[in-house]
Amino acid sequence: MKFAIALFSAAHAPSSRRALLFAQAALAGGHEIVRLFFYQDGVYNASSSVVTPQDELDLPKQWRAFVSEHQLDGVVCIAAALRRGVLNEEEAGRYQRDAVAVGAPWELSGLGQLHDAVQDADRLICFGGA
């Protein structure tokens, strides 16, 4: 089955951990993930600026490793990311900000990527919504 996964909660939320576990289980079960789309506070899961205490789960780091290892299409909504200060190098340059908080394997793009994934996937699975 082809899954699209949307994540709406911040990196420290339990639903964000569940999203990663679901994504890992989907691949382990032989399914395909057509795209991960991080929206609203979900953009924090792509931030390399998050510092997690040593004895706690570093979810942004785990997401980064997971997406890189499986060469997944990981998209962070650009409007949601700008609003929350999760900028990549290009956007930090565009808006003259000092902090670059997101880079490869993540791509900043628009909501069209969410709709595109919905059309492409058999199932859209959402985590961390209201």
Added chain:
Amino acid sequence: MAKSLLIISRQAPWSGPNAREALDIVLAGGAFDLPIGLLFLDDGVFQLAAKQDAKALQQKDLSANLQALPMFGVEELFVCADSAAERGLDPSAFSLEEALALTAHDITALIDRYDQVITL
């Protein structure tokens, strides 16, 4: 055939960017000419309350964006009548006249009609 998507918007307009970001998904879907519906549920019905003063909160008013929905080709607009009643709101006074008031029972059937659902 394109898959249909229902967005269920459950947050009040002034509780953060949630309501606006839910609406942005709908507007983007409309711009791509996709079959998309929007249901205002629970505190989401506050988005439709008339005479809101966004300036008092130094915010931008959502209602102008809501009025643009039919122009974006989004005509499947629904509001939960039970949520409105629980909050003392009268659906006939809502700022979005096009929104069809549904009971909780109707909403079960509505959700079933869509291929995918996002609740925000």
